[in-house]
Amino acid sequence: MEGTTPSFEWLHKYVRHTRFLLGGTEICVNVRRRPWPKGVPGLVPIHEVDRVTRPSHSGTTDATSSPWSRRALVRAGVAGGLGVSLPTLLRADTATGQSPKSCIFIHQYGGLSQLDSWDPKPQAPQEVRGPYQPIATATPGIFVGELMPQLARLSQDYAIIRSMTHRVPVHDVANRMLLAGQSLPTQDAPAFGSIVSKLRPVDAAVPPYVWLQKFGGGAMPPEASYLTGGFLGMAHAPVLIGNTHDDHPATPGFRVRAFDPVEGVTASRLQLRQSLLNEMDRALSMPQQREQFVEFQATQSRAFDLLQGPTARKAFDIEQERPETRDRYGRHPLGQNLLMARRLIESGVRLVSVVAWMGLAPSEKFVSVESWDMHGNAGISIFENGWNGLGWALPKCDEAVAALLSDLRERGLLDSTLVVLIGEFGRTPRISRGAGAIGRDHWPNCYSAMVAGGGVRGGQVYGTSDSQAAYVSNRPVTLEDFTATMLHTLGIDPTTRLSPDGFSRPASSGEIVHDLLR
Secondary structure, eight states: TTOOOOOHHHHHTTBOOEEEETTTTEOOSSSSSOOOOOTTTOOOOBBBBOOBBBBBBTTSBOOOOOOHHHHHHHHHHHHTTTTOOHHHOOOOOOOOOOOEEEEEOOOOOOOOOOOTTTSOTTHHHHHHHHHEEEEEEETTEEEEEEEEEHTTTGGGGGEEEEEEOOOOOOOHHHHHHHHHTTTSSTTTTHHHHHHHHHHHOSSSSSOOOEEOOOOOOSSSGGGGGTOOGGGGGGGGOEEEESSTTOOTTTTTOOOOOSSSTTTTTHHHHHHHHHHHHHHHHHHHHOOHHHHHHHHHHHHHHHHHHHHSSSSHHHHTGGGSHHHHHHHHHHHHHHHHHHHHHHHHHTTTTTTEEEEEEOOOOOOOOOSSTTTTTTTTTTSSTTTSSTTTTHHHHHHHHHHHHHHHHHHHHTTTTTGGGEEEEOOOOEEEEEEEOSSSSSOOOOOSSSOOOOEEEETTTOOOEEEEEEESEEEEHHHHHHHHHHHHHHHHHOOOOOOBSTTTTTSSSSOOOOOOOOOGOO
C-alpha cells in the first residue's frame, strides 16, 4: 500500500480478514491466510473468519468476557481488518460545535501565467504583457485577462491574491511545498487535505477527502506527498478517482469503479462480516468504557454504511445530473470533475482536490496532464489553442470555475465552501522560446491565486506586484500564510500541534491573512 491510496475496493478486499493478534493473544478461527499490504502499521491479520472465539487463559473458549481495552482493540487493528479501517476517516468532530465547512482545492498543475490571467500589465512591453488585453470585472477598478469573461462577471464572489511568493522554480519540489503548505516540507509531511481530514473529520457515510485526477508527467510530485497521508497515515489519504488521464467523468462510459465488489465478496458476505463484528463488539465491550465503546461502534457502523449504503455511491454518480447542468460546467475533464466535486461536497465530503486538466483539443494525442506548464516545448505556443496553450485551457477553466461558483451560490453552499484556484508557481514575465514555440518559464517570485466562498471577502485584490508582475511590491503571501488562512476558514486553529511526536510542530507556521476574510 505504500505510495498508493486506499479505495473502497481496498476495503472490500481486506474486509475478509478477521483473525488477529491482540497484544500476542489470538482472536481466532479458520480458513485461509492472506498477506496484508505493506505500509499499514498496527494491523496483524491472520485468517479469514466464519465465527469468532477467544482462547481463554484456561484453554477453554470464551466469547463473552474480555480483558481488552478499546485502546488495545484499536491498536491491534480489528476494525481495520474487518474492512472498517475508517475509524479516523469517519469519526465525527462532534465536540467542536463548529459549523461544517468544506473546500474544493483546484490545482493549476504546471503553473498559470499571472500576466495572462489575474495580474495583467497592459503598460508593460509587448514581450512581457503578451497578446491578451485586460477586461473589467464586476468590481470597479479590478481587471483580469480577456480569456476569463465569466469569472470577470463573478468578481464579487472571490478575492485575487497577486502577491504569492516563494523561491523554488522546480515543479515536483514546488508542488510538494504547495501540498504541505511549507517552504521546507519533510518527506513525510502530510498534504493539506490530509491535515483537514485529521483535524476536521466528517460525520457522514462518505470519505472526508477525495482526489480527482492524478498528477502525471515529468513535473509531478512523489505520490507519497499527496496519496498516502504522510506521517498521519493511510487513514488520512484521499480516495483517488482518476488514476489515468482518461479516467474522468467526461469520458464516455465513465463510472467510479471504487464501488465494484471484489470477486468473492458478495453483499450477503459483507453483511455476515458486519454481524460478526457486532458480536465482537458485544464480547469486547466493558461497562466502564461505555462512552468510548459507543463512539467506536458508531464509527464501525458508518464504515459499513460507506461500503453498503447508497450515500457515497450516489454522490459519485454524476449521471444523476441534468444534461444542461453538465453542459454548464463544460464537457471536459475539469468541468466534469468540478461538478463531481460539488456533488461530493453536497454529500458531506470535507475536502476535494481537483487537478485542472482540460483534456485534449481535437485531433491531439495525449502527452501529459500538465496543462499549465506552457514553455512552448510541446510544439504549442503558450498563446495557441492546443492542450498546452492558454487559448484552449484558460477559457475552459474560466467556464468550469465560474459554473462551480454560481452553482454553489444558487444552492446556498458558497458561504460554507472554500474554493481555491492556484498553481505551484507562476510564469516568467518575459516571453521566451521553447523547443518548438514561444512560452513562459517557471517563476515562483510572484504569482497569483484566487480564493472564494468559505468566509472570504470577495470583490478585492490582496497584495500587489511590480510593473511586470515579476516581484511582490507589498503584502507578500507565503505558502505558510496561505495554508494558515485556509485552515482558519475551515475552522481549524493553525497552531494545532500535528507533528509525529504530537507537540513540536503546528499544522501551519504561517500568519492568517485576516484582510482576505469577512
